[in-house]
Amino acid sequence: MYRYDEFDRRFLDERVAQYRDQVRRRLAGQLSEEEFRPLRLRNGLYLQLHAYMYRIAIPYGTLSPAQLRMLGHVARKYDRGYGHFTTRQNMQFNWIKLDESPDIMADLASVEMHSIQTSGNCIRNTTSDPFAGVADDEIEDPRPYCEIIRQWSTLHPEFSWLPRKFKIAVSASKKDRAAVHVHDIGLYLVRNAEGEVGFQVLIGGGLGRTPIMAKVLREFLPKKDLLSYLEAALRVYNEYGRRDNIYKARIKILVQSLGIDKMREAVDAEWAKMDHTPLDLDNETVRAIIAHFAPPAYAAVGKDDDAVFQAAVASDRKFARWMKYNVAHHKQPGYAIATVSLKPLGTPPGDITAEQLDLLAELSETYGFGEVRVTHEQNVVFPDVRRSDLPAFYNALAAAGLGTANIGLASDIIACPGLDYCTLANARSIPVAEKLGEHLADREEEVGPMKIKISGCINACGHHHVGHIGILGVDKNGEEFYQITVGGSADEQSAVGGIVGRAVSSDQVNDAVDKLLDVYVRMRCEGEDLPATYRRVGPEPFKEAVYGAH
Amino acid sequence: MVYRTATGAGLPGQFTIRAPNESEPSAVTTETKLYAITASRLRDGAVIYFAGKQTWSVKFADSAIAPDGDALLAEAAAGPPPLEAVGAYVIEVTQAEGIIRPVGLREEIRAFGPTA
Ligand code: SF4
Numbered sequence: 145m146y147r148y149d150e151f152d153r154r155f156l157d158e159r160v161a162q163y164r165d166q167v168r169r170r171l172a173g174q175l176s177e178e179e180f181r182p183l184r185l186r187n188g189l190y191l192q193l194h195a196y197m198y199r200i201a202i203p204y205g206t207l208s209p210a211q212l213r214m215l216g217h218v219a220r221k222y223d224r225g226y227g228h229f230t231t232r233q234n235m236q237f238n239w240i241k242l243d244e245s246p247d248i249m250a251d252l253a254s255v256e257m258h259s260i261q262t263s264g265n266c267i268r269n270t271t272s273d274p275f276a277g278v279a280d281d282e283i284e285d286p287r288p289y290c291e292i293i294r295q296w297s298t299l300h301p302e303f304s305w306l307p308r309k310f311k312i313a314v315s316a317s318k319k320d321r322a323a324v325h326v327h328d329i330g331l332y333l334v335r336n337a338e339g340e341v342g343f344q345v346l347i348g349g350g351l352g353r354t355p356i357m358a359k360v361l362r363e364f365l366p367k368k369d370l371l372s373y374l375e376a377a378l379r380v381y382n383e384y385g386r387r388d389n390i391y392k393a394r395i396k397i398l399v400q401s402l403g404i405d406k407m408r409e410a411v412d413a414e415w416a417k418m419d420h421t422p423l424d425l426d427n428e429t430v431r432a433i434i435a436h437f438a439p440p441a442y443a444a445v446g447k448d449d450d451a452v453f454q455a456a457v458a459s460d461r462k463f464a465r466w467m468k469y470n471v472a473h474h475k476q477p478g479y480a481i482a483t484v485s486l487k488p489l490g491t492p493p494g495d496i497t498a499e500q501l502d503l504l505a506e507l508s509e510t511y512g513f514g515e516v517r518v519t520h521e522q523n524v525v526f527p528d529v530r531r532s533d534l535p536a537f538y539n540a541l542a543a544a545g546l547g548t549a550n551i552g553l554a555s556d557i558i559a560c561p562g563l564d565y566c567t568l569a570n571a572r573s574i575p576v577a578e579k580l581g582e583h584l585a586d587r588e589e590e591v592g593p594m595k596i597k598i599s600g601c602i603n604a605c606g607h608h609h610v611g612h613i614g615i616l617g618v619d620k621n622g623e624e625f626y627q628i629t630v631g632g633s634a635d636e637q638s639a640v641g642g643i644v645g646r647a648v649s650s651d652q653v654n655d656a657v658d659k660l661l662d663v664y665v666r667m668r669c670e671g672e673d674l675p676a677t678y679r680r681v682g683p684e685p686f687k688e689a690v691y692g693a694h
Numbered sequence: 695m696v697y698r699t700a701t702g703a704g705l706p707g708q709f710t711i712r713a714p715n716e717s718e719p720s721a722v723t724t725e726t727k728l729y730a731i732t733a734s735r736l737r738d739g740a741v742i743y744f745a746g747k748q749t750w751s752v753k754f755a756d757s758a759i760a761p762d763g764d765a766l767l768a769e770a771a772a773g774p775p776p777l778e779a780v781g782a783y784v785i786e787v788t789q790a791e792g793i794i795r796p797v798g799l800r801e802e803i804r805a806f807g808p809t810a
Contacts, residue, residue, distance in 0.1 A: 170736070171736070171737065177781070191739050191780065193800075194808070196738070241737060241738035242736065242738060492810060563799065564808035572799075572803075574809075575810040622798045622799070623799075
């Protein structure tokens, strides 16, 4: 993992001191709310329905044991004993007090974490593949490039006041586990015809009010040019992005209005004018960053390793099911990638208690190399578990209520906080997710891989547009209704789902989803996921199932 | 400014709300819309309600209510302590059988906490 250097530490200490003084002046009445609001937002502190909400950046979703324990400490000392992992691999605490927030910031700084740039019109936390560095289909580990982008974008003076927020995701596998197409800039590490590794650069993706899939800005960008090219693209956005209308301010609208060809011309023209040398990624600093992500010292496969593991699979049905859904192939023989589900039935998706955070810290030391990854699907990945350790690892998780075997199934639902916490919400998400997850649990194995995503409003933090089944909360004269979409996808086949019909009441959601799943199960071909079936058969059978012939 | 608190009896000289079975008309009928003032408490973001007489309370039941929400808001904004309440706004409330409740799910959730 990357460790802070002197610059990182100094800047963070300075920021804590500045923020502490700003809070003091606000509480003393020397700053008005109008003056203070942008300052607290710049430091990740929102005012929500019941309290302040503190959003903490988890760079590309990676956490060390010390950081996990610190999040547990924050949950215990400053919140109500739990936190919430978001769809951007961050953590949110929902019950924070303003007067304690500088202490939280100082505590976080002690483990090299912060909340800076988790709000505001700046470059946000760069997200990545939670299987980075261990996936067997990966071209190269994307994390060093995420870290390089983090360092470049943190307090970047030119990009602190963009027209709107800006999100970047990086992936290096054919299988997209980072929802790259729905980011302002998406980067895939790819190999060109000459065998060189570089980036395919996508631009202008995003969800929200106007869901748009990113388009290819450049098919192949040499690695050394990453920052200069990003800087050119951000400059074009900064200059031409709209500032007069918040709903049209994201880069996706600029790309849509210019067209991708004109956008490319503008970026290339800007890039041609720039001196690339200071940003070239071909120097000692970059090599030092890459060295932080060197593979750990994997043990050789023991001759009894597989026997231990096979015996457990044969004797424990629950473990066998967990192996089937929560464990993925690792590039290193003898190791596995294990995903801890934060979707036990009937609980808020992505929530985790202080005790569970402590347990994950301990397990990451015992069963790994002291690192976990938060996923944008609100689960936690252990990237390096020895296969022979999997039974013991599972037993430790299950004893703490973390042994749910549902990764990628219908009850592994993404949901935003919705109207239970969020000031912008139209409707609740969490109770809908809880009830739906419980309702579908009995049939989820029959249904197979399924992505259900729920947002409490059109801002789409729950990524509903790209759910195989998407559920969007809407308000009709003060009552909650839910608009359902079908056929969306966030992977490399990215697509926005089609609206099934008029919104349904909260009582009708389970039934409507059941009917959509019935159609899928009845009409799917071998190996087809729901979006593929939807593409093949079209929307009518789904509409008819929910609303009858029309 | 006329007001009463949501749980207590109307203060002397102020309106009373007519219960559905009341035969005598009063100044305010059940058709009259009623309002309260809510905000977030600066120090901790807690939901607070204007309770009249320059005070705020974390309990919805302590809310001052009145048929003129804007006037109530002006009264809340006028009094000290100016720092306590952030983003004060008017909410509609209903009363049935003497119990006052906020109108709409959002304000119910703010008043009584998350539902899940
Ligand atoms: S989608 Fe809407 S309701 Fe949900 S967290 Fe985002 S802004 Fe809030």
